[in-house]
Amino acid sequence: MNNLSVCMEGVSKRYPHFQLDNISLDLPQGSILGFIGANGAGKSTTIRILMGLVRQDSGTVRVLGHAMPAEQTAARLEIGFVSEDMRLYGAPTLAWHMNFVSSIFPRWNQAYAETLLRRFDLKAEQKIKGLSHGQRVKAALLLALARQPRLLILDEPTTGLDPVARREVLGELMAVLTDEGRTILFSSHNTLEVEQISDRIAFIDRGRLIAVEEKEDLLDRWRRVRLVVSPGTALPQLPGVVEVGGSDRLPVLTTSQFDPAVISMCQDRGATVQSVDPMTLEEIFVANVQSRRELQLA
């Protein structure tokens, strides 16, 4: 338990039109968790509970050893937080913001802040209202990183950025992340970004956590198996099939429990395996969500 940066157990929060349902999530120290969900899935609510900004109706939350929300101020001393809906004050300069934040965080590293200024191509004397959206995101990242947090929480920081700015921010963020051994929670509905950055993945859908595991394990387990089935031959029953597409003769099976033994299993049952295709994180996420929603409907 001691090496967990985040430990959520049975956390629920009810709103009139949305419910976060029994979330249990552990985040080992030093890991980078990609938190994926569609808009309105509950990512931001979960993150706000982690930050102590929203009080859960039930369940326990510990962040860096602090009970939340009771010890939120102690926890936030060690957290860097950037969210899509966070804005800096428009009229003052970035230097003012740096000075303000540095007066609060004892671990603020001015030399590192100046390195980030150069890396992000920002000018400290520039007023925030004169910055582009991409520059504002970089400025917020700088303020979060230079306080040298033990836990970095990024809630869709690249939302609203144009593709060039997004690539810049992500590239720079990845460069920064390799410098550090800190724990990171990166939330996004852009699976490509999450795939690049994370070593663990969590899927959330309609307020429920539907998967949490190592990224490589997840990518290894999910496969699309393309078969050729002779007329009159029954489709082989494979483990973990969540979706059957294609045609009767050329079915495409999506499985969440792929094992090389599946190939011989298919051949034993009279089907020819045409190909076994790896899936992207986005394809896995969509297949996972759709299969669970269908199960719920059934």
Place this chain on the structure above:
Amino acid sequence: MKRTRTNYAMVRRLILKDWYLNRWMIFGSIPAGLASLAIVLTGKQVAFMLCIILLCMVIVGVGAQLAMVTTVNERKEQTLAFIMSLPVSWREYTAAKLLANLIIFIIPWLALTAGAIGVLCLPGATHGLIPFTAIMAVEMLITTCLIVVAGVITESQAWATVGIFCSSLGINGLGYAFAHLRGISAYMWGMQVRWTPTAWTVLIAELLMVPLLLGTAFFVQSRKTDFL
């Protein structure tokens, strides 16, 4: 549940932050206030009344505007997420917002109240007006507290506007009502100060309203489950 201690250094930083961000509005109100005071130098009774009215407008106006900018705009412009990402508790945030607004208001308010009462103490002045002036001065303090508390609790422009509307009605309506209370009106225009039980009751009730309003702000904030 462990209760964390209030970090007064953080409260001070947040207050200074709000004053810095609104320094031009605060500085801008000083010449307006001085111009109002200059009118009194003409030495006419009408000028004195005009001076009081203008000063009230400046002080209440700046107080209301500052309350709107520091509370409602923080949510509207999404800077609340930045502040609440810092190690700030709801108690520190609430205390900082109330103090940032009330200190700015109380400095000119005290000067105005002391000035007005000082003028009324001069030989030949209508000394009987002193209780009523004190009552109306505290009424101004209450209305400002109401606006600030509405802004802090609701963070909503609509509700803060309702607060301003109620405050305006309060100053005019209650001022009229107090001026017509027998225990006050009977001695108001006399040359002697008469602190009647009625005047004391109204004044004490008003003074009690201030901690009641501020306490309400802390109580409601403590019951909130969502701060973003």
